[in-house]
Amino acid sequence: MTRPELPELFHIGWVVRDCAAAQRELSARLGAGPFVSAGEESRFDQALVHGKPTPFSLRIAFGTLGGVLLELLEPLDDQSPHAEFLRTRGEGMHHLAFLVTDFDAQLAAARGAGPEAELLIDGTGPGNPVRWVYVDGGAARGTVIELLERTPQALAVFGPALDLVRAGPR
Secondary structure (H helix, E strand, C coil), X not given: CCCCCCCCCCEEEEECCCHHHXXXXXXXXXXXCCEEECCCCEEECCCEEXXXXXXXXXXXXXXXXXXXXXXXXXXXXXXXXXXXXXXXXXXXXXXEEEEECCHHHHHHHHHCCCCCXXXXXXXXXXXXXXCEEEECCHHHCCCEEEEEXXXXXXXXXXXXXXXXXXHCCC
């Protein structure tokens, strides 16, 4: 069994009920920010959820907290694993994300980590601008791992978020 050789953490995904309220609270209580929004709605029409085509929508914002990039994810429907997480666990840390250059090798290693390493979301299809997956965290003490392929296109998509990290803590 090959184990993943993950690079430095890219971001921590945090599921929230209200993205704007979470930004205000995290800023006021913990000094988080600044935040950049990915827009009013991010639609994922080409992803597979638990292996089945399942379009879903999220409101997403990125911000920093102590030099760590946070991704706030507000489910806008009940189709995504984020909505399921919110229903069953409430708000909180959902995943750890890594930008990987060797996407296929990292995915194979993550999937080979055990029978519980199923793909919660598979965003590797041809309609997705960036190949990405969520690997179920059952085998990793419940921590979902997100792998994003590090390509020039991915760096362009995540440019505003990466700029927050480069700027350092405010």
